[in-house]
Amino acid sequence: MQVPLLDLKAQYQTIKDECLKVTEDIYESQYFILGPHVEQLEKEIADYCSAKYAVGVSSGTDALLLSLMAVNIGHGDRVITTPYTFFATAGAVSRVGAIPVFVDIDPDTYNLSPDKVDAVIKGMPEADRKTLKAIIPVHLYGQCADMNEVMRIAEDNNLVVIEDAAQAIGSEYNGKRAGSIGDFGCFSFFPSKNLGGFGDGGIITTNSKDLYEKLKILRVHGGHPKYYHSQIGGNFRLDALQAGIVSIKLKYLDQWTKSRQENAEKYKILIKEAGLSHVLTVPFEKENRHIYNQFIIQVDERRDELKDFLIKNNVGCEIYYPVPLHLQKCFAGLGYLSGEFPVSEFAAGHTLALPVYPELREEQIVYVVDQIKKFYA
Numbered sequence: 001m002q003v004p005l006l007d008l009k010a011q012y013q014t015i016k017d018e019c020l021k022v023t024e025d026i027y028e029s030q031y032f033i034l035g036p037h038v039e040q041l042e043k044e045i046a047d048y049c050s051a052k053y054a055v056g057v058s059s060g061t062d063a064l065l066l067s068l069m070a071v072n073i074g075h076g077d078r079v080i081t082t083p084y085t086f087f088a089t090a091g092a093v094s095r096v097g098a099i100p101v102f103v104d105i106d107p108d109t110y111n112l113s114p115d116k117v118d119a120v121i122k123g124m125p126e127a128d129r130k131t132l133k134a135i136i137p138v139h140l141y142g143q144c145a146d147m148n149e150v151m152r153i154a155e156d157n158n159l160v161v162i163e164d165a166a167q168a169i170g171s172e173y174n175g176k177r178a179g180s181i182g183d184f185g186c187f188s189f190f191p192s193k194n195l196g197g198f199g200d201g202g203i204i205t206t207n208s209k210d211l212y213e214k215l216k217i218l219r220v221h222g223g224h225p226k227y228y229h230s231q232i233g234g235n236f237r238l239d240a241l242q243a244g245i246v247s248i249k250l251k252y253l254d255q256w257t258k259s260r261q262e263n264a265e266k267y268k269i270l271i272k273e274a275g276l277s278h279v280l281t282v283p284f285e286k287e288n289r290h291i292y293n294q295f296i297i298q299v300d301e302r303r304d305e306l307k308d309f310l311i312k313n314n315v316g317c318e319i320y321y322p323v324p325l326h327l328q329k330c331f332a333g334l335g336y337l338s339g340e341f342p343v344s345e346f347a348a349g350h351t352l353a354l355p356v357y358p359e360l361r362e363e364q365i366v367y368v369v370d371q372i373k374k375f376y377a
């Protein structure tokens, strides 16, 4: 049996006619950049995420970058974030000239640990603490970070909160949607995200009218009015084709999320029934509405061998992420050492993502669990 990690072709077959229609409409209009389809999507996403505003941008990475630019974070400023995330989270901080300050994660959720954030801020030299401007919690794998605590820390220390919600569209924390809690919510339409386009794209949500206006100006090189620049922005525009496709997919998102949640539940039951609970840990749902961008298992032993075995037996699986960011070569200058963030380092060495996409069939989940059982037998 073949079980790919993700099957976008299966999903496409279910929405093909609608996608071809909107694509043709856009071709006929020859209106490709921003415009009515982008504006419509912005309204729909703001609504879906319970935020007042949304600004379509060129990618999830650019959503992070533009948010940092909108609050003038730059050279010499410091930004707290997690080392256990996709590279873009910390990459964006460095690209505006600021310094990422890494803090270890909670072992249950893999999200930023508020207690450790408190401790790091407390331990900072006064001069460094003065340059601390923002915190970027990542809602990893589709589950929200501990946002009550993040918001308390932000308030106590006067920090901007940028939610990296690239993997978490529609996920909730205490009934609040990801992207509606901090100052900014950054989303990605990369094809493998739960709401993916047919190319790159992203969007920023915010509840602040001022920040909304600022983002829209910076998205077009900072020109306001056009060709008059009191600030430097960039080309961060979303194109109409991506907006058109994402709008169509958004109508199905809740249904797809439900299927992902059901698949996760099936895994949990089958893993328990297979007697595998002592060799692997399944995702811990701490906050409500986990949207399962990934279904992550953690194994104590032989993770890399398990991965090879599954791939050899036609089960797609992947390691997110094999090297935590504080140990990446490009960040060597920050001076972090191996062993400094033990929870992140353990996760990088022991987790594995299994297929959980909405179109996955029950017999495929049964097959995956059978293969894991075979490996550990």
Ligand SMILES: *Cc1c(COP(=O)(O)O)cnc(C)c1O
Pocket (backbone or CB within 6 Å): 059, 060, 061, 062, 085, 086, 088, 089, 138, 164, 166, 167, 187, 188, 189, 190, 200, 201, 202
């Ligand atoms: C995918 C992702 C991004 C970047 O999004 P792109 O659209 O690929 O630029 C940023 N942060 C996290 C956590 C992601 O998963």
